[in-house]
Amino acid sequence: MLSSPEEIYLAALSTALIMLVLVAIVIAAIVKYQRRYRLHMEEVMAMKQTYNEELLKTKLEISEETLDKVSNEIHDNIGQMLALVKINLFTINVQDKVSTTKKIAKAKEVIVQVIQDVRNLSHTLSPEYLSNFKLVEWIAFEVDLVKSSSAMQVTFEQVGQQRIVDPQRKLIIIRIIQEGISNIIKHAKASNIKITIIFENELKIELVDDGMGFSQNQKHTGQGLSNMKLRSKIIGGEIEIQSENMDGTSIRLTVPYE
Amino acid sequence: MIEASPTVLNFVWTASFTVMTAYYIYLILLLVACLLGFWCRKSDHTLKIIMWLLFALVVTEAIVYVMAITMKLKPQFFLLYHIYVPIEYLFVSLYFSKHIAWARINTAFYLLAGMVVLVDIYLSLIAGDVFSYPGKNLNVSGFLIIAWSATALFSIRPEIDRSIFSFPVFWIGIGFLIYYSGSFFHNFIYGLLIKSDSGLAAKLNAIINKGVNDVLYICISIAFICSHRLKKYT
Numbered sequence A: 001m002l003s004s005p006e007e008i009y010l011a012a013l014s015t016a017l018i019m020l021v022l023v024a025i026v027i028a029a030i031v032k033y034q035r036r037y038r039l040h041m042e043e044v045m046a047m048k049q050t051y052n053e054e055l056l057k058t059k060l061e062i063s064e065e066t067l068d069k070v071s072n073e074i075h076d077n078i079g080q081m082l083a084l085v086k087i088n089l090f091t092i093n094v095q096d097k098v099s100t101t102k103k104i105a106k107a108k109e110v111i112v113q114v115i116q117d118v119r120n121l122s123h124t125l126s127p128e129y130l131s132n133f134k135l136v137e138w139i140a141f142e143v144d145l146v147k148s149s150s151a152m153q154v155t156f157e158q159v160g161q162q163r164i165v166d167p168q169r170k171l172i173i174i175r176i177i178q179e180g181i182s183n184i185i186k187h188a189k190a191s192n193i194k195i196t197i198i199f200e201n202e203l204k205i206e207l208v209d210d211g212m213g214f215s216q217n218q219k220h221t222g223q224g225l226s227n228m229k230l231r232s233k234i235i236g237g238e239i240e241i242q243s244e245n246m247d248g249t250s251i252r253l254t255v256p257y258e
Numbered sequence B: 001m002i003e004a005s006p007t008v009l010n011f012v013w014t015a016s017f018t019v020m021t022a023y024y025i026y027l028i029l030l031l032v033a034c035l036l037g038f039w040c041r042k043s044d045h046t047l048k049i050i051m052w053l054l055f056a057l058v059v060t061e062a063i064v065y066v067m068a069i070t071m072k073l074k075p076q077f078f079l080l081y082h083i084y085v086p087i088e089y090l091f092v093s094l095y096f097s098k099h100i101a102w103a104r105i106n107t108a109f110y111l112l113a114g115m116v117v118l119v120d121i122y123l124s125l126i127a128g129d130v131f132s133y134p135g136k137n138l139n140v141s142g143f144l145i146i147a148w149s150a151t152a153l154f155s156i157r158p159e160i161d162r163s164i165f166s167f168p169v170f171w172i173g174i175g176f177l178i179y180y181s182g183s184f185f186h187n188f189i190y191g192l193l194i195k196s197d198s199g200l201a202a203k204l205n206a207i208i209n210k211g212v213n214d215v216l217y218i219c220i221s222i223a224f225i226c227s228h229r230l231k232k233y234t
Helices: A005-090 A097-125 A127-131 A135-149 A167-188 A224-234 B006-039 B047-070 B078-097 B105-127 B135-154 B168-196 B198-232
Strands: A153-159 A192-199 A203-209 A238-243 A249-255
Touching: A005 A097, A005 A135, A005 A167, A005 A224, A005 B135, A005 B168, A097 A127, A127 A167, A135 A153, A135 A167, A135 A192, A167 A192, A167 A203, A167 A224, A167 A249, A224 A238, A224 A249, B006 B047, B006 B198, B047 B078, B047 B198, B078 B105, B078 B135, B078 B168, B105 B135, B135 B168, B168 B198
Parallel strands: A153 A192
Antiparallel strands: A192 A203, A203 A249, A238 A249
């Protein structure tokens, strides 16, 4: 037995105190967790909203970019070819049978090419067509478009075996590449672009040009680079830009697959 | 020859029944927690620390069982607990330090680990007796483990669609909080009672000490089950 009432009183008091402290600690920990959980959920919701907004913006920009390319293609290629057909047909002299046959044959050949080009363009305008492309095919398609519409030499290289990239992530990656290429065309005055896609533990994409570059201290007024950085951030990636005056620019994008 | 009265016999029988039943319940719960530790999938690798701690305790208790029950080496088996207490502190504080996201925690862990081991050696070999219950050693490491577990409870980082009750560290934190708080109380009362009424002290030991141990192993078992479910469904 306990030796005195004081000791019983002390024992009971200390037990009650320990229990109270324990309950207080547990309740405080649960309340703190709930508060942090609420804040965390708010942050996650805000990030989701930013992601969805960026995704929508990206889709619109890709559509605009595609329409722009289609418009150029119609003007520069199809328009030119149809003009050639027109000239051929308008200059036919029915008296000169040899020349007429040649011109009709040429017109037929060009018309076949125009039909093929229009068919390709109509595919480009379909939203499913491009989004069904795998990442490498889509980049190759973009590279072909740049090759056909500019005097730049563009090389594209794939390292490692292609892995599946989430469709929404793929859209954003393509938009970053388009933005990069567009920046090079507009500002870099480059004659060569090299695009490399590397499938490792993470997806890596490099865009290297031999243009005029820019100093790291140079102030950029455009939205191009900051858009690229924001987009890489919302898909959990990182973008590294290295450039020196008159020494080209290299852009390295690293993105997780999921 | 002095014949024991039926009341005294009844008390002794009840006391020994309570002590042994509590002891076996404690051993069963410890074994269950240890087996769950080895069987369950680990959602976080730090749970392996607790798994090996339980294994160390099972080995200790097996040796204690042989020494105390079979070989009747009653006070000598306390030596094993003097060795086990600092080991337990190291394992438990290492586990909690992995769950506290403060940069200075690792330094604190190493400093305190060294200090606790030194204090335990002092209390066991110089200030106390290695063949007696290591109450003071338990109080020293208990005080620090309460601080570790409370800090770990407040450091749980929220995750989407996860309640605090699904985190193994929550259950392990609660388990050690209850165990060491109960231990403080037990050591205090046990120290007072052992001088005046050793039978009641043993009974109280069975109820409080084994009771808080049972709560600890139930909490650890829940932690392993939470970890298993988490790993399975992610």
